Amino acid sequence: MTARLVTLIVCASAIVLGCSRPGGVVTVWTDSSEIVAYSEVFNATRSDIKVVVRHRSDLVASLRNAITPPDLIIGSYLATSTVMSQMSATDQLISRSALSREDFYPEFLALGKWNDRQVLLPVSFDLPMIVSLSDGSLNRTTAFIVSADELRDAAADFNVLSGNRFTHVGFSPRWDGRFLALFVRMSGAGFREGADGTPEWDHDRLIAATDRLSDWIVEANRSRALDAAFSERYLYDPLRVLLDRGRIAFVYKTASEYFEQNDLQRRTTRFSWPAENRIPVPDSVRMAGIPDRAANRAGAEQFVVWLLNADVQKNLLERARERRMRSFGIAGGFSALIQLNEDWFPNFYPELLGMMPQESELSFPNRLPRNWSAIVDEVVIPWVDDVVTGKNGDGSFDERLKTWLLRHGE
Structure with missing residues (x-):
């Protein structure tokens, strides 16, 4: 023009x-x-x-x-x-x-x-993505949309257990906290701004989401200990490096992150949109x-x-x-x-x-409370991760959120 x-x-x-x-x-x-x-x-x-x-x-x-x-x-x-x-x-x-x-x-x-x-x-x-190598052997990764269960099953097929430890893991929901937040949203937790400006959500669906994530770790990745041990052993390298080396099969990214890579980096990968019904817009x-x-x-x-x-x-x-x-x-x-x-x-x-x-x-997001980005980073993701890893020692999500809101004068 x-x-x-x-x-x-x-x-x-x-x-x-x-x-x-x-x-x-x-x-x-x-x-x-x-x-x-x-x-x-x-x-x-x-x-x-x-x-x-x-x-x-x-x-x-x-x-x-x-x-x-x-x-x-x-x-x-x-x-x-x-x-x-x-x-x-x-x-x-x-x-x-x-x-x-x-x-x-x-x-x-x-x-x-x-x-x-x-x-x-x-x-x-922006949009969420599940990225894999373009020459990978898992035909499920060619899908336009991949559900959480499809991702879990495809990732489990990639896992390699040698003795008492994993040498290869397809994917763990815990590798990127943003995926945990995405998963609970895809599961219908329905976070939104309430009439008083504070967060509201569907309690039962939030709990159901954490149950599914726990099952993913315990069943598909065999145990919390094995999942954590792989992360401790290999995740000192960036996930993209581990993907290129064939150590893992899938990486969570946003579309903006993906397309900001150079042409060569994109040429060696492919992607699917994660969704249960519709693709959740971040x-x-x-x-x-x-x-x-x-x-x-x-x-x-x-x-x-x-x-x-x-x-x-x-x-x-x-x-x-x-x-x-x-x-x-x-x-x-x-x-x-x-x-x-x-x-x-x-x-x-x-x-x-x-x-x-x-x-x-x-699927676009709901209207959300102020400080929502901080609430996700400091409350939602840590609490979900604690539940999934069995470390939830300081109570329910409601209690964790109330403590945060009081501390920040909300």
Whole structure:
């Protein structure tokens, strides 16, 4: 796409929004490094407006403590009441046809609604992967979708026991804490934000998930002791190194991690999407919102409408490829625009040809409490791991979570 065409898109958006070309500075807070590069492209098309990007590692806390809010926020874990209650409605961007509702994943778009108003717009999302060597002998790894039971059985077939220890293990759920969190979500634990802003979940399904994980370790990997001994003996090397050496058969990764690898690393592997019914989209979806007290709302609208334009995103993907940037996709993930993913991503990432999930095959996360990323890392994953390894000495998940919330003033 030429700079002239990008400029025409910006001007057309201004007409659709029913306003004159806004001027001044648009301040954007984001946890995404890619937004800096996008702002440079946008700024090159405009002489009357400038987007200035400020990095914030914790957008929720930054917004909560801000004396002067930004004009626009773009980042992860924004679909929480703490943030959404401070955002202004963006319904007019859709109702005036600056953006088309039909272009977005319905569940993803619905995640941004607060009190029947669209206060957050979807930008991008990641996906989980189970990766194996492309020349492996396990034909089950060629599946488009792999269930937890299929992964468990295929991994068990790979295990090699020599004497009283494993020399090869197909997969252990404990190798990556993110897989434990993914597994309980696939099992229907249903973590979500409650009316008081704290986590809610399905207790019975959470317990059932930990029971299944325990059975995986004890039955497929023979025992907790054997599973732990293999990890202690071999996991000083990165999992990808162990995969290349044939010591293990499967590795958990996210799509962004996978596609940020170089071509040679990807060429020697293949992947499947883990799912029970639908593929669970990780909680770290990226969304955009305009705070109620934004000083330059008109400018923020112009930038976000530009960013969510399919032709602009194709141009951004092409620029990233030409410059050999390691970043994956749009803002580090798949686009919130359905057709861009299904029709264009395989052109830029050939491994996705025939492997790009349809909209009906994806399950987006619920609205989640603030500090959810920390709760997962410091409560959910450690507690599940303790249960699976038989170390759960400090009580139920409820008790562990209450202790954490009290310690953090929640």
